[in-house]
Amino acid sequence: MKTDYDIIVVGAGPAGSIAARFAAEQGASVLMLEKDRDVGYPVRCGEAISKAGVSEFIEPDERWISAHISKFALISPDGTEAVIEFGDAGYVLERRIFDYELAKTAAKAGAEILTRAYVNGLIIENGKVCGVKYDYRGQQKELRAKVVIGADGVESRVGRWAGLKTYIDFRDMECCVQITASNINVNNETLYFYFGQNVAPGGYFWIFPKVNGAANIGLGVSGMVGKKKSALSFLNNFMEQNFPSAPILTSIAGGVPSSITLEKISAPGIMLVGDAARQVNPLSGGGIASGMIGGSIAGRIAGEAVKKNNPDYILTYDKEWHNRLGKRHEIFERIKNGIYNFSDEKFNKIAHSFNSIPKEKRTLGRLFTTALVNQPSLLVDIAKVFII
Amino acid sequence: MKYRQAKTGKLMIDILPDKCDYCGCCVGVCPEDAIELKEAEIFIIDERCTNCAKCVWSCPIEVIKFNKEGVPA
Ligand SMILES: Cc1cc2nc3c(=O)[nH]c(=O)nc-3n(C[C@H](O)[C@H](O)[C@H](O)COP(=O)(O)OP(=O)(O)OC[C@H]3O[C@@H](n4cnc5c(N)ncnc54)[C@H](O)[C@@H]3O)c2cc1C
Ligand code: SF4
Ligand code: SF4
DSSP states (O other): OOSEEEEEEEOOSHHHHHHHHHHHHTTOOEEEEOSSSSTTOSOOSOOEEEHHHHHTTSOOOGGGEEEEEEEEEEEOTTOOEEEEEEEEEEEEEOHHHHHHHHHHHHHHTTOEEESSEEEEEEEEETTEEEEEEEEETTEEEEEEEEEEEEOOOTTOOHHHHTTOOOOOOGGGEEEEEEEEESSOOSOTTEEEEEOSTTTOTTSEEEEEEOGGGOEEEEEEEEHHHHTTSOHHHHHHHHHHHHOTTOOEEEEEEEEEEOSOOOSOOEETTEEEOGGGGTOSOTTTOOOHHHHHHHHHHHHHHHHHHHHHTOGGGGGGHHHHHIIIIIHHHHHHHHHHHHHTTOOHHHHHHHHHHHHTSOGGGOOHHHHHHHHTTTOHHHHHHHHHHHHO | OOBOEETTEEOOEEEOGGGOOOOOHHHHHOTTOOEEEETTEEEEOGGGOOOOOHHHHHOTTOOEEEOTTOOBO
């Protein structure tokens, strides 16, 4: 290990690994630090992703694909299923392997990686971030870098230490519990989303199929809901009613920051990517693909800044992210605020009228239009989503 | 009885570390950067906490409790 690097990445999730890889590909010396013992473990995720979201960054590989997805089923509070067919659209991943393989692509590009390295402070000189302080197996250490990339997830603190406002409004935090269960009898090509006051008010409950009759099951509710009833009690109720004796293989809490991107995601010497930058799609709660996109932009720009010997160049990242996805997330956020406040009756009505459309015309766009037919202002937003 | 001291008087926020899943929801919503979270270790940084309870509401598995009486030292 060196004593200083061009670029230090904090956190080895998908956003961090892709940032490290793209930076290393520019010829920069890169070190990625991860607090946990293992890259990829524990998994706190529904593991669903679109095919396009994966293919931009890594060749799909059956070793980390647990299911191939071609349908969405949206289940309204009265149990009506609205099914949309997509063709071969996405995957349910085995993230434990996926994250690990992504980190290996960063390593292949030349990045160094160190686990069990808990970053607990930044070196800041004259208002510029110049490195990190970290604990490695009980020893406090420091490393200098031209750029620090904070990829430290929902629990990110790196940005705050650099003076960026990163904490998230508790109403925008989707507080989740997620389990992997076995003997779940669902279609293995369908992602199931359940809505309603009883299952996940202000969010959704999911069942995503995995290989051999297992499924990734969970839900997220806003911190506002959590004030009265926790995600865990919603999960327990659902499982008791629907799968009372399903064997549970994994069980964990998690958080999805479901908001628009932070106002500022770069400052002198520092860039934020993935959940740390709040780059999650606020409508779906999906953050693997968008985090990798954020990571790729930040990594490349950081590498170029080093090459050009122009530290201020990293500040162009905010705009590039905004143009690629940030803008779109602002629209998704407005749609989310419309949809997640629907009453149970409204969800039921939408599902019924959607099912009266001829099968071949049941598209996601059509569903949104049905959903929002009484809310013209949102219709304009939705039109934009499908145009961008 | 001696109590832990928060920024705004007695500390009333109690994390049950043995039951925690280390997911980081509470850290993400804390406006004061008052929670330290490592791989399998979590605690409140007392002198920063304002007892706002946002972390309590955001914990998906109910392992942060609001204790009006104050958390004993
Ligand atoms: C229950 C749940 C279900 C989800 N379902 C989906 C889904 O189906 N599809 C989807 O696309 N997205 C989903 N998401 C969101 C997705 O998991 C995240 O958006 C994604 O993991 C973000 O990647 P990241 O690299 O930004 O952060 P992470 O994957 O969280 O990685 C951050 C890394 O930083 C490390 N770290 C943190 N602090 C430090 C520190 N101080 N020092 C060193 N290392 C540190 C952490 O240990 C971690 O490994 C879900 C999230 C949850 C919680
Ligand atoms: S939100 Fe709850 S489970 Fe998650 S880290 Fe905080 S105390 Fe632990
Ligand atoms: S009560 Fe408020 S300030 Fe204290 S730890 Fe919780 S969120 Fe942070």
